[in-house]
Amino acid sequence: MEPQNTKNMSSETNWKLRITVTGPMADFAFITLYNGYLETVYTGYGSFEANFPTGLYKMILNINDAKVEQMIKLSNNQNISVQTPQGISSSLADGFRNTHKYYSEPARKFSNNPTASFEKQNENKTTNSSLFIFFRYASSENFIARNLDKESLGKNFKLLDKNRKLICELAGNYIVEDSNETGWLAFNAFLKPNNYYLYYSGSKINKSDPSREIPVRICEQWQTQVYMTFSNEPLFYSLLITLKKPDINFDSNYSESLYDIEGILQKFVNGIYFLPNSILRKLSYGKWENPMLGILAAHSYYKSGQKDNDNLFNTVVENLGGILGQNIPDIQVLIMMRDNHSGIVSSEISISEPCMLLTGMKTAILNSSKITSSTQIIAPFSIADKITENLYPDMAWTSYKPITQIRAKSNTIVNETKSIDLNPFKENKISDLLPGQTSLSEFNYGLSSNPKKMLDNIFGSKKQKEGFDIAKEISGFQIQPESKLKNTTAARKPSVLNSWVANSVLNIINDQNQEELNITDLASRLEITPTGITKTIKTIIDQEDKISMYINNKDKSAENVAFNKQNINKLKDLL
């Protein structure tokens, strides 16, 4: 697996050059050695030893953006030791430039001490699963310079359960924090094994910091740890999710697993699917401090397309299923990737909840557009299905523009003493409910402009049974000023015109005039599920009159030019 390459090494006078890389993530350091003629004579990861002729050489060691350069005058055998440049990580493992005692000590303390209580820990500790979240700045100086108002790091964050019901905000008595001097926040709670969602309502000031939701899996007997660094806003690309046994401390083995995870992740996001031999050895021993290492390594291996270690990774996937549960989404997509790796499109697997790694979701979406049988790789109308159109590609973890509703928790967090009409269909009131929530008229998910109908589709007869309970569901988009809400007329822009899926579908049809397009082609082309394409097309057809009325009312506009009758008729033929 280690791409190494040496050239021009057969000269008559050769000297042994040994370069030993030390420090965190040493195995992930990429070395390039140039000779005096500026020819590359060696490339590879980590320490190496090779023979080269007498001459001048230049060694460059890269770990992501950090690099170390050294000139070498080779006229005898030489041993050179190079320390890796200090990298950064949210994980708080020793050896990173941004690991500080004032963060690592509270992190260690509160990873072992719950800050909130929702589930009682089983007396015999059989349900010892928990979620630990630790947010912090890169340094206390950074916190003081950038967070002038000393705002809580939990501001705008909420934790949702598997049904996306609100469990709590990351605030008040649910968390412990230092928002005065160093800037950190810890949350720790026992939770039943399941999928949970970390919801971020987005910055109201910075438009490039939109709302976002991140699925987090809690597994039986494991603590899921979520680390993230902040600057002015949360730096989502710094997110790190790991798994730790509750009784294991932050010892050197655990730190080492964090180096490995950071190493794989940082290569992974750059499409470099590299696994050093040291990690392969750890996986083959089968004793892992951290199953996330196994998950990431398997993703990396299958994405690399390598074949040398198929047996090892078959075992890794089996073992992970045994450790974390065969049916969790992350294991299901790994099975799918393993099958794909062997040239098989999995037809027996169906996920309804998103997995934690984006490559897993992409694999599921890709498989869903290849399956021709009635099996649905991604269950229609499930959370996993709804997010496929809104995945964010800016980090290795799955995250997406939040799907429309957050369900208020049953013993309601919403302030019921307010005189608010909770009916979501009365859009002029709903924005009073929760920060970051708004009117369904702003709903631009590209499915339906009729929220009532949409809720019917999603919840069906349940709504009928539970009467008004469902009306407590709250939409999840940005606040619309009251004045704008009042300015609504019959010619209001149909929401489907704001859907990128609808725009893309019609523009493909309009620009290329392809006669033989079908739903699967479109799904594959737009990288969403066929169900998503079908829903969008149905919505466009449902709203044809409104679209026509809206566009006819506009004087002359290139905007939405593809939404014409001819193209919409072509859509009808696709269904």
Added chain:
Amino acid sequence: MQNDNDYALIIGIEEYKEMAKLNGPVNDAKDFLEWACNETGGNIPEANCFLIQASKDPYKPLQDDIDTGLETIIGDGSKGYRRLYFFFAGHGYGVAWDTNGLCLPGWTSLRRRNALSSKAYLDYVVESKFFTEVYFFLDCCRDRMINASALTPSLGAILPAGQNVTSLVLFAADFSSKAYEDPELDPNTKVQGYFTKALLQGLRGAAADKNGNITADGLTDFTKRRTSELAALRQKTQTVRPLFSGMGTMSQLIIKEGINVEPTSVTITFISEGLVNLIGRDLNVIWEKQISKDEISPIFTLDKGLYILENTTTGNNITIKIDGTSKHKEYEF
């Protein structure tokens, strides 16, 4: 004799409906065209070079214009084909580590897939198997954009194949990272992308090895190193990412041969006295002298490579790198 079986499709887009105006892509595209048609460069007949014109009103090119360009190059499929150069300068975004969206002028936040998929176009050109060598040079950003993938070509290979086709893609930046253009600092320089500037320096000879050959390996290596240096001069980080596939190795793929790389003349002004050695690529001492302060060295004519200038009295040293991009260099030591 011209390379009648070579073709170039060149796109430079500066004006976008919703994105910031760029200042380098048209210069980049014209410079690439100049290299492509030049006898000492790509040596491609002008009729085989297609510069796609960009405009603002209406915003062009559309995807269809690019596809038509490709279609014209291929014609009825009966021509002789060897190489295709696909050059793009403009806005872009990373879709995956091996795929970039090459933004068309009409790209908007709503029409966020109004971009060519570099991989889909590469796949088509490789799978259609007209060409034996395919080069994609893409000078555009690779940072990621929410929910933006890119469009596949409307052309399709009748019987997708691709064996015996060698392809080299040079992305101007690492996945998730930006590519930059050098600002115009004086009236004598034109705005260009760091990547294109480095690429063309390499293609014009600086990437040649000691035998006068520019290999895929050498070009990649040079472009990577030079782009990084040019960007670093303006406090930017930019790492070129290559993607190679096909027959043999990158060092076996010769893009241009018979290049005569001119040496660089070097003068040194000494700011401290002592015994100074100029050491060559094979550790041979080229020059040795006890020098005094403010003394100026003779003019050294140095071939491409690394040299060390060391003052054995003070223990100081500097590296002199001759990479074929300058005719003359001056140092203070």
